[in-house]
Amino acid sequence: MCGIVGKISLNPVNNLIIDGLKKLEYRGYDSVGMAIINSNNKLKTLKSAGKIKDFLIKYNSNKIEGNIGIGHTRWATHGIPSDLNAHPILDYNEKIAVVHNGIIENYLDIKNSLIEEGYLFQTDTDTECISNLISFYTRNGNSIMNSIKLTLDKIIGHAAVLVIDEESPDKIFGFKKGFAGSLLIGKKNKEISIASDFDTLKTNSDEYIVLEDYEYFYASKDKIEIFKQNKPRTKTWMKIKGDTEIVSKENYKYFMEKEIHEQSAVFLRNLQGRVDFNEKSIDFTDDFSKLKLEKIERIHLIGMGSSYYACMLGSYWLEKISKIPTQFSTSSEFRYRSPVIENNTLIIPVSQSGETADTLSASNLVKELNISQIAITNSINSELERITNNTIMMRANTEIAVASTKTFMATIEILFMLSIYFAKLKNVNIEKNIIFEELKIIPSYIDNILGNVSEISKLAKKYSINDNFLFLGRGQNLPIAMEGALKLKELSYIHAEGYPAGEMKHGPIALIDENMPVFNIVTEGQYFNKMISNIREIGSRNGKIIVLTNCPDKLDPSWYTDIISFDRTNDLLSPFLSTVCVQLFSMYTAISRKLDIDQPRNLAKSVTVE
């Protein structure tokens, strides 16, 4: 989703801004722009709909140069992706430029009152009310800093904002309100970098600070001052440590393909230091040593999209393995339904990006209620980590493809391990020998699937002509059916629904005919016979039956159309393997349909608006 970059340097900043924007590309966006104060202290802006490469082609012979500037990748909310609506958005005098992540809920009120004051609006964006509001306050005698503060006070909603102003040509201004993603300020020698994403910041900074809710600031090459409610804030600069991860596609054609193939390594990495196979025990002391969990009586998992389906699966495991009553909700519903959270409840917010607006707001609500929480995230230094103070890291390294794969795998693995951890805490007996033996073997079973993708790719090609799909599962296979349907619709734009198999005859069965392929997850264990009955109901109505199974020898080939099989494990652990199969099926379907695998249309990696 939208990304922000700001730069102050002794050298020209335009290429530095482009480099920063390229690092933000993976978040998903539809237009690009930058504004620079040039050596004559004039504000110059370039922007265009499309990708950075389109922007660079368009402005190949029209470069702007200066030592201070801001840049933006926009994911359209208010107004279509167009040159005009791309950020930076200028005030009506064209002296002030603004880049903005988030949504201003009262923008129409502000816009209408400014129109009455004689202001003109050129774009469809809510952001234009910020640039014009700042202009309005300065025109009425306020300093630029005070105007920024007044604007911050006036707007309702979520905003991470940078501003440059021709009247203050040596400074970048900015503010943060609510949860529209991070705003981080870094420095190295005399160079200042500002970014909405830690990975973008860290390549050019030695140390950094994080802007918090309601803080506003200015930065020049020699000084940075931060305020909240008119009072200066003192911040401790944090060192940026460690190597910068270099992310490439290696020998793969797509990032997603590479990320799917990384999953056994990610799985192993998440076991390290947490699982003791000799003792058959799991320990998260390094992840959340500060929390006392013995008294926990209930768990509530919250997340969005794939993270939500991971929560659903986590709830099945937590109840089944550790016997702790567990609920799961989308963060967007949880936060607004005035949730009743009983004493001794643990909340687990899940977000690979650590920046999903709904999950941040829900987690902040939990924090305000003083309820314990542990986040699961893949993003070091993310806003979610800061809110919860207790984090289990996914150890998946950077995920570039917009649709999540290896972070989903890491999340479900962590939730599985947490279930075993809580079972011990609650003195619940589990089949330790089987579970730990099989946990050890999962990475090689994942590699078995990945070493032989041709069957799945052939089937994906065969079914890629379809317009609709149903995915069915029961028990721990249901969340994977839902995730499979989500992946298919995201990547291939085929309409797909995930359903509990038992629910099928209560409505969806009306859709079944010879044009409706149904993808069924059938594993050996508790649900086997029930699934077979449901599948036979599809066959009786001429639906096309694809079976994803770990027990092909138990199935009668006369009643299914196609089959995908994977190694047999204890039923509880089969989601680790079925996940890989549904990911591959979706990716190869999208490849057959010649679609953009890494950046499907309309999607964003980091969803910073609610």
Ligand code: F6R
């Ligand atoms: C699906 C996908 C999205 C995300 C969702 C939440 O492939 O990637 O559905 O799972 O936007 O994102 P995070 O986990 O960053 O909160």
